[in-house]
Amino acid sequence: MNARLPTPDKDAIALLPPFERLNLDRIHLVSTGEQARQAQAQLATARAWGFDTESKPTFRVGEASDGPHILQLSTSERAWVFQLHDPECRAVAAELLARPGIVKAGFGLGDDRKRIVQKLGIEPEGILELNTVFHQRGYRKDMGVKGAVAVLFNQRFIKSKKAATSNWANERLTEAQLVYAANDAYAAIRVWQALGLAD
Structure with missing residues (x-):
């Protein structure tokens, strides 16, 4: 495809109706081995998961992150947020990410992959960088989650800056x-x- 497709800018996205997010009733916090095994059983039936990680921000020059502290996996019905300070949770998370035959789709995953290799000691299988798919389809700018939701759904994906830069290493995560x-x-x-990647 030779045509370079435009991506909507911030101002255009701001005018769109909001994307309908998952509420807390469809979000599972996974912080124990038992919860991790339950999540594993439910996730195992899916062909693909939405995938991301969060790490505690580093603010000092030269400070290295020991993240990821959180792993998020989602189906189109519900999401699981794994806290990786628990050894059993970490072991299940590593097994899930190393599992072949299931697509793990997300945005900006290069850094996530490196940190997972370091922290969990496994090479994740089936990682799909969605930005690459948009490039292949003729979008010229890098496509993050906000741009992708605007293009595909004509909706605005809301991200909280405060939550983004919060401490993901906390044992008690907030609802936000x-x-x-x-x-x-x-x-x-x-x-x-x-x-159409599910077809």
Whole structure:
């Protein structure tokens, strides 16, 4: 495809109706081994997951992150937010990410992949960078979740800056953090489906 398709700018996106996000009743916090095994059983039936991670921000020069602290996996129905400080949760998360035959779709995953290799000691399988799909289809600018939701659904994906830069290493995550984290992964699986990649 030779035509370079435009992506909507911030001002145009701001005028769109909001994207319908997952609420807390469809978001599962996974912080124990038992919860992780339950999540694993439910996730195993899907062909693809929306995927993202969060790490505690680093603010000092030269400070290295020991993230990711959170792993988010989502189907089109519900999302699971894994806290990786628990060894059993970490082990299940590693097994899920290393599992072949299931697509893990998301945006800006290069950094996530490197950190997962470092922290979990596995090479994730089936990672799909959705930005690459948009490039292949003729979009000239890098496509993040906001641009993708605007293009495919004509809706505005709301992201909280406060939640984005919050402490993801906290043992007790806030409701705002859970909603933020889960919906990054949820939007990714919805985009994957809308691109026709499930067919």
